[in-house]
Structure formats: C-alpha cells, structure tokens
Amino acid sequence: MAQARISAGQSIAAHAVLITYTLIALFPVFVILINSFKSRKAIFAEPLALPTRDTFDLIGYTTVLKQGDFFGYFQNSMIVTVASLFFVLIFGAMAAFALSEYRFRGNLLTGLYLALGIMIPIRLGTVAILELMVASGLVNTLMALILVYTAQGLPLAVFILSEFMKQVSDDLKNAGRVDGLSEYTIFFRLVLPLVRPAMATVAVFTMIPIWNDLWFPLILAPAESVKTITLGSQVFIGQFVTNWNAVLAALSLAILPVLVLYLIFSRQLIRGITAGAVK
Amino acid sequence: MGALTLRGVTKSFGTVDVIKGVDLTVQEGEFCVFVGPSGCGKSTLLRIIAGLEDATAGEVAINGRRVNEVAPARREIAMVFQSYALYPHLTVRDNMGLALKQAGVARADITASVDRAADMLALGPLLDRRPAELSGGQRQRVAIGRAIVRRPRLFLFDEPLSNLDAALRVATRIEIARLHRQLGATMIYVTHDQIEAMTLADRIVVLRAGKVEQVGAPMELYNNPANTFVAGFIGSPQMNFLKAGALGLRSDTLGVRPEHIALSRDSGQIAGTVSHVEKLGGETLVYVNTPAQGLLTVRLFGEHDYAVDETAFLTLDPARAFHFDAGGLRIREGG
Numbered sequence: 001m002a003q004a005r006i007s008a009g010q011s012i013a014a015h016a017v018l019i020t021y022t023l024i025a026l027f028p029v030f031v032i033l034i035n036s037f038k039s040r041k042a043i044f045a046e047p048l049a050l051p052t053r054d055t056f057d058l059i060g061y062t063t064v065l066k067q068g069d070f071f072g073y074f075q076n077s078m079i080v081t082v083a084s085l086f087f088v089l090i091f092g093a094m095a096a097f098a099l100s101e102y103r104f105r106g107n108l109l110t111g112l113y114l115a116l117g118i119m120i121p122i123r124l125g126t127v128a129i130l131e132l133m134v135a136s137g138l139v140n141t142l143m144a145l146i147l148v149y150t151a152q153g154l155p156l157a158v159f160i161l162s163e164f165m166k167q168v169s170d171d172l173k174n175a176g177r178v179d180g181l182s183e184y185t186i187f188f189r190l191v192l193p194l195v196r197p198a199m200a201t202v203a204v205f206t207m208i209p210i211w212n213d214l215w216f217p218l219i220l221a222p223a224e225s226v227k228t229i230t231l232g233s234q235v236f237i238g239q240f241v242t243n244w245n246a247v248l249a250a251l252s253l254a255i256l257p258v259l260v261l262y263l264i265f266s267r268q269l270i271r272g273i274t275a276g277a278v279k
Numbered sequence: 280m281g282a283l284t285l286r287g288v289t290k291s292f293g294t295v296d297v298i299k300g301v302d303l304t305v306q307e308g309e310f311c312v313f314v315g316p317s318g319c320g321k322s323t324l325l326r327i328i329a330g331l332e333d334a335t336a337g338e339v340a341i342n343g344r345r346v347n348e349v350a351p352a353r354r355e356i357a358m359v360f361q362s363y364a365l366y367p368h369l370t371v372r373d374n375m376g377l378a379l380k381q382a383g384v385a386r387a388d389i390t391a392s393v394d395r396a397a398d399m400l401a402l403g404p405l406l407d408r409r410p411a412e413l414s415g416g417q418r419q420r421v422a423i424g425r426a427i428v429r430r431p432r433l434f435l436f437d438e439p440l441s442n443l444d445a446a447l448r449v450a451t452r453i454e455i456a457r458l459h460r461q462l463g464a465t466m467i468y469v470t471h472d473q474i475e476a477m478t479l480a481d482r483i484v485v486l487r488a489g490k491v492e493q494v495g496a497p498m499e500l501y502n503n504p505a506n507t508f509v510a511g512f513i514g515s516p517q518m519n520f521l522k523a524g525a526l527g528l529r530s531d532t533l534g535v536r537p538e539h540i541a542l543s544r545d546s547g548q549i550a551g552t553v554s555h556v557e558k559l560g561g562e563t564l565v566y567v568n569t570p571a572q573g574l575l576t577v578r579l580f581g582e583h584d585y586a587v588d589e590t591a592f593l594t595l596d597p598a599r600a601f602h603f604d605a606g607g608l609r610i611r612e613g614g
Contacts, residue, residue: 103292171360171361171363171364171437172362172364174329174331174351174358174360175358175360175365175366177350177352178329178351178356178357178358178378179352179378179381179425180350180351180352180382181352181377181381189366189368194367
C-alpha cells in the first residue's frame with residue numbers, strides 16, 4: 001500500500017530532507033564528542049578531525065573527574081530535574097484535569113491565568129524570587145531550584161495536558177463514577193494512562209531547559225554542595241583561559257543523563273494503549 | 280410509588296435552560312424510552328437520573344428514595360454508554376466485576392456474578408481478553424454485561440446502538456429486549472431513533488427542547504399523537520402535513536401518514552406528478568409533487584410500477600387523518 005501512496009522519488013526526497021536536517025542538528029554534538037577525546041593541541045589544530053592514535057587524550061575527562069565534586073554536581077542536577085519534572089507532571093496534570101473536567105466559576109479565567117506563564121519569562125521575577133528565597137531561608141538548597149523550576153514548567157504543562165484531557169471520553173469517566181471509582185482513581189487509573197503520550201511530550205519539553213539552566217543555579221544555589229552540572233562546568237571556562245578539554249568532556253558527560261531520560265519518555269510516546277478504549 | 284420518579288426537574292447551564300421542568304413516573308419493570316431529536320435534552324435527563332449531572336431544581340427519586348444528593352455509585356443504577364466506555368487496562372472479566380469489587384463484594388461472589396452475566400450474553404470465551412481485542416458488537420455486549428453484573432434497580436442506556444452497524448443494531452436490539460423480559464428490570468433507554476423506541480418501549484417519552492411533548496405506549500403515540508411534533512417524529516417515513524384550508528377543512532393542518540394515502544393513476548382528491556420512487560421490495564415509497572400541497576409521501580405495500588414524472592392522484596383516508604390547530608396542537612373530533 002505504501003508504494004501506491006508515495007512514489008520512490010517522493011520517498012527519497014523526503015528522506016534526503018530529513019537526513020540532512022538530522023546531520024545538521026547532530027553535527028555540534030558530534031564535534032563536542034570527538035574533541036572531548038583529543039588533546040588540547042589537536043583540538044585547535046584540526047577541530048573536525050577524528051581522534052587518532054596520536055591525538056587521542058583523556059585529559060579532559062580526568063580533569064573533570066578530579067577537579068571538583070563532579071559526581072556530586074551530577075547528582076544535584078539529577079535530583080533537581082527529576083523532582084521538578086515529577087511535580088510539574090503531577091500538579092500540571094491535576095490542574096489540567098480540574099480545568100477540563102469540572103465546571104466552576106472562574107474556570108476560563110484560571111486557565112488563562114495559568115497560560116499567561118507561557119508568555120512571561122520567569123526570569124523577569126528573578127529579584128523577587130531571590131528575595132523570597134532569602135526570606136524563607138532556601139538559598140543554596142536544591143529545594144529552591146525545584147520550586148522555581150516547578151513554577152516555570154507548570155504553565156506549559158497545564159496548557160498542553162488540559163487540551164489532551166478534553167479528548168478523553170466523558171463516557172469512560174462517567175462509567176467509572178457509576179461503578180463507584182473515586183475522582184482520584186478516575187484521574188490516576190483511567191485518565192492518566194490515556195494521556196501518557198502527552199505527558200511524555202510535556203516531560204521532554206520541561207526536562208531539557210531545567211537540565212541546561214545556568215541562571216537560577218548561579219543565583220539561587222551557587223554553593224559547592226548544591227551546584228548543578230551546568231554551573232559546575234563553568235569552573236573550566238575562565239575569563240582569560242578556558243580549559244577546552246575539560247569543558248568538552250563535561251558537556252559530553254552531561255548529555256548522558258538527559259539522553260537516558262529522553263529514551264524512557266520516548267518509549268512512552270510510541271506506546272499507545274488508547275486503541276480500543278472507546279469506539 | 281414507581282421505580283423512578285422525577286418531579287419538576289430542571290437543568291440550566293448558565294443562562295441556557297436545557298431541561299425545562301420534567302415530571303415523570305416510571306413503573307417497576309417498565310421499559311421506558313426517551314426519544315427526541317438531538318439537543319432535546321434526553322441525554323442530559325438520563326445523566327441527571329444517573330447522578331452525573333445535578334438537577335438545577337426538582338427531585339429525582341429511585342424506588343421512593345430521594346437521590347439528588349446521592350453519588351452515582353450508590354443509586355443502585357447501571358449505565359451503558361454509547362461509546363461502550365470499557366476500561367482499556369482491564370480484562371473483560373475485571374471490567375465486569377469492577378463495580379462489585381469497589382462495593383467490597385467477596386471475590387467468589389464477583390466471579391459467580393460475572394460468570395452468570397457472561398452466560399446470559401455468551402461472553403464466556405472473551406472473559407480474559409482486553410477491550411482492544413474485541414469488535415464493536417462484542418464491546419457493547421461486554422458493556423451490557425457490566426451493567427447486568429451489578430443487579431441494579433435501574434438500567435440506564437445512553438444511545439447504546441448508535442455506534443453499531445445496521446445488522447448488529449437489530450441483533451443487539453433483540454438482545455436487549457430479551458434481557459428485559461428475562462431480568463424483569465426497570466430500564467430507561469435514550470435514543471434519537473424512533474424505530475428503536477417503537478420496538479423496545481413499553482412507554483415512550485417524546486422530548487423536545489427540554490420539555491416532555493407526550494408520554495405513552497408506542498401505538499398510542501402512533502394512533503393518537505398530541506401535536507404535530509409527536510405526529511411527525513413517530514412513524515417512518517414521516518407523516519405528511521397538508522394545508523387544511525386548501526382541502527376545505529376548518530382546522531389549520533391536516534396530518535396523514537404515508538400509509539393512509541391511496542394512490543391512483545386515474546382519479547383522486549389531489550393531483551400531482553411522481554418525483555421519486557423507492558422500491559424496498561415489501562413496500563414502495565412514492566414521492567408525489569402536488570401543486571397545492573408540495574411534496575407528499577405515499578407508502579404502498581408490495582411492488583408498484585410508478586415512473587418519475589407520471590401523473591398520479593392521491594386520496595386521503597379521512598378516518599386516519601389528524602387535525603391540528605395553528606399552534607400545532609391536535610384538535611380532537613367533537614371536542
């Protein structure tokens with residue numbers, strides 16, 4: 001049937017475009033990876049060459065692992081990202097369920113208010129956030145970052161999830177009510193599994209900016225014990241001298257955890273158990 | 280005291296009144312069908328009975344007990360939905376047993392109840408499958424089975440046959456009628472299809488724009504409609520409405536069913552030309568365009584050879600005609 005719809009020429013053209021885009025998108029990552037395995041001299045001599053027997057050097061990685069508590073930074077980033085993600089998904093999904101499922105006064109207004117956060121960058125409120133954190137004694141704690149990132153991720157999560165939750169069959173939820181399921185059971189057991197692809201989308205969109213963020217760790221949690229990996233890597237970038245080996249090695253290492261998280265969520269994206277639920 | 284009593288039930292969404300005061304009593308064991316065009320509020324009324332919507336005013340009582348403040352699960356009802364609404368993550372057996380499990384019934388009793396219901400609907404071989412592995416007809420049978428398992432006082436059906444194809448619809452309709460006889464339970468059934476209403480109901484409630492137009496047995500509505508709306512809605516093809524003045528009658532509108540008009544090539548009351556013919560084998564529908572009354576439908580039994588553009592004469596059966604006033608209300612003879 002595929003041949004009937006798309007001719008070979010169209011198929012090749014489509015693949016050519018997609019492959020070109022993939023190469024362009026992956027090229028910087030590729031350059032970072034190969035150079036992280038090269039000596040400093042080789043990086044500057046031939047940035048695009050693959051590491052050879054002569055130029056191969058693990059100095060970047062050894063520097064990164066020796067200097068500073070690199071695994072500690074990793075752990076901090078992981079804790080902040082995973083915890084923020086958890087709160088964004090759970091609160092976002094709950095708010096979205098309430099907005100899409102229940103009729104109450106101010107429903108539309110609440111939805112608009114929450115969506116406003118998509119348009120106004122949270123960084124505009126940095127000073128106020130810092131004052132708030134100082135006042136509540138949360139400066140230099142991971143909790144400060146988790147709270148800020150949760151607030152940052154919620155608007156988009158609520159916006160996307162409420163659209164998807166509106167599509168979940170009313171009949172299914174009502175069947176649950178007639179069968180005596182509580183609203184929480186309906187939410188967790190019936191609705192959430194059906195919007196899992198949307199949850200995965202939201203997770204990916206939320207996760208990447210949190211993992212990559214430098215701004216809030218620098219302002220709210222610059223202490224050694226709570227540094228995130230992005231902030232930790234800045235040690236190697238100096239005003240006058242930059243340790244490129246170490247920077248590239250740190251960046252390469254920092255890709256790994258997000259890659260793992262992404263793979264987990266993308267599997268959810270593909271898996272569809274919705275089929276056959278209704279109709 | 281009936282199985283279900285509605286007293287002055289109204290429902291408004293904001294400023295829109297969807298249900299405008301419904302009073303109704305459904306007797307124990309009765310098969311009651313709510314019928315009406317889409318948007319008439321029949322589904323909303325069913326959801327109010329189920330407790331999925333709150334009535335704005337009025338009282339809902341099931342078996343004499345006021346249930347306005349009772350949660351759906353505690354109203355001793357079961358509901359079958361148009362889209363089946365099976366739980367996608369549960370097997371057929373668990374789908375059917377979930378309500379009992381939620382109510383804290385012992386596992387052995389649940390198994391027995393599910394098996395009994397499965398026997399009734401021939402679902403035995405499907406019990407370990409998931410909804411995704413079933414066909415549409417099977418899914419609807421599971422949904423009906425899920426309702427039976429609970430042994431409710433009141434069955435609620437929300438257009439259960441709308442998603443099935445024509446052949447399956449007839450088979451499932453017969454199945455539902457059989458279940459009603461077998462269980463003797465009270466059933467409320469919502470549909471927009473007047474054939475389902477006529478074939479299943481003990482009593483039909485015709486709704487329009489949130490108000491009850493007429494309540495009665497199927498043949499009562501057919502033979503004795505209260506107004507033009509009920510007359511036009513019940514019966515297929517639709518009743519012909521003629522301008523009575525042109526026929527020299529005192530009433531405003533004359534309603535004659537297609538089966539109560541005689542057709543002749545030679546002579547008759549109203550002359551016209553045949554505009555379309557539908558031959559269904561057992562019956563023939565002839566659409567006749569008349570200068571005075573517009574398009575009229577005639578239903579003839581058996582096979583008839585009328586050609587398009589042929590001249591034909593219609594004769595109405597005065598004994599089976601209905602008179603209506605300008606407001607659409609029926610004018611009874613001598614009254």
